[in-house]
Amino acid sequence: MKKIQISPSILSADFSNLEKDIKKLETAGADMIHVDVMDGHFVPNITIGPPVIKALRSKTSLPFDVHLMIDPVHKYIKDFANAGADIITIHPEATPNLQESIDEIKSYKKKVGISLNPDTKISIVEEYLDKIDLILIMSVYPGFGGQKFILEVLEKIKSLKVLKDKKKLNFDIEVDGGINFSNFKSVIDAGANVLVSGTTIFKENNGDIKKNIDFLKSIWFVMIAKEKFLNNSLSYLYKQIRKIYLNSNIYNRKISRVFDGGLNYVPNLSLLNCIIKSKERNFRIEDFSLEDVWNKIDLNDK
Numbered sequence: 001m002k003k004i005q006i007s008p009s010i011l012s013a014d015f016s017n018l019e020k021d022i023k024k025l026e027t028a029g030a031d032m033i034h035v036d037v038m039d040g041h042f043v044p045n046i047t048i049g050p051p052v053i054k055a056l057r058s059k060t061s062l063p064f065d066v067h068l069m070i071d072p073v074h075k076y077i078k079d080f081a082n083a084g085a086d087i088i089t090i091h092p093e094a095t096p097n098l099q100e101s102i103d104e105i106k107s108y109k110k111k112v113g114i115s116l117n118p119d120t121k122i123s124i125v126e127e128y129l130d131k132i133d134l135i136l137i138m139s140v141y142p143g144f145g146g147q148k149f150i151l152e153v154l155e156k157i158k159s160l161k162v163l164k165d166k167k168k169l170n171f172d173i174e175v176d177g178g179i180n181f182s183n184f185k186s187v188i189d190a191g192a193n194v195l196v197s198g199t200t201i202f203k204e205n206n207g208d209i210k211k212n213i214d215f216l217k218s219i220w221f222v223m224i225a226k227e228k229f230l231n232n233s234l235s236y237l238y239k240q241i242r243k244i245y246l247n248s249n250i251y252n253r254k255i256s257r258v259f260d261g262g263l264n265y266v267p268n269l270s271l272l273n274c275i276i277k278s279k280e281r282n283f284r285i286e287d288f289s290l291e292d293v294w295n296k297i298d299l300n301d302k
Helices: 017-030 050-057 075-082 098-107 125-133 152-166 185-189 199-207 209-246 291-296
Strands: 007-008 034-040 066-067 087-090 111-116 135-139 172-176 194-197 256-259 283-287
Touching: 007 199, 007 209, 017 050, 017 209, 017 291, 034 199, 050 075, 066 111, 075 087, 087 098, 087 135, 098 111, 098 125, 098 185, 111 209, 125 152, 135 152, 152 185, 152 291, 172 185, 185 194, 194 199, 199 209
Parallel strands: 007 194, 034 066, 066 087, 087 111, 111 135, 135 172, 172 194
Antiparallel strands: 256 283
16 A cells, blocks of 8 residues: 555635644645645635745745635746746646646656546546546535535445556556545555545644644554455464365375376366476376465465
């Protein structure tokens, strides 16, 4: 399981003291800072721009995960890159040429993200998946914090994870919108490895940011512990079955037999303790131990 990263959204922070809240996030163990940039046109809200990001850049060493919900987006990429964004995520609907915008972001040595609204299909960006670093799946319609998670998005996350694995790609799957203590696990199970949370981190438990981040991370730690326990249990079971088999009458430690003339022999399942290299000639199979077979089995081979 890939490491889970938490990217708190400062959309839910105290805008009168962003520096203080960002330092709290860093101390509490956040992995990056999610910055929602809205223009009041692409989405029905207005937030912050490059000057605020630039002012905050020196206040933390955490990466700035900047989500641009602005249209047109291309001409502002330079401003946000120079302001200190480390990841720049854009919407395909906000640029006439997505490839040019991807190249523009890369030209400033920044990581590239593409965001998909709940009703934006994965197929629209499939051809770009090998060129980017992150796909941000919106689990609410962007514009305001505190919205309820759209459950149908889980299937979208699963589909993207299947596609990612099939193509053997390495981009992060980030999810933003309505992430809380109740659905955190299901989002990870679906395939996400970066989770954005604002309201839960800044408002739950009377605004105890560290406690909230610790609780979210504890959910992941429990998942990891269960996975390791299962893997260890399966490994132990395999060893016990192997031990029983090797001490049973089914297993023969040696086999010696001569086959004559032009025989092309293929062993069936009842003779798994034999490996016969088939060739059009006389050959002898002797002193083959099944121990070799067991030792070469790859438990991860599917």
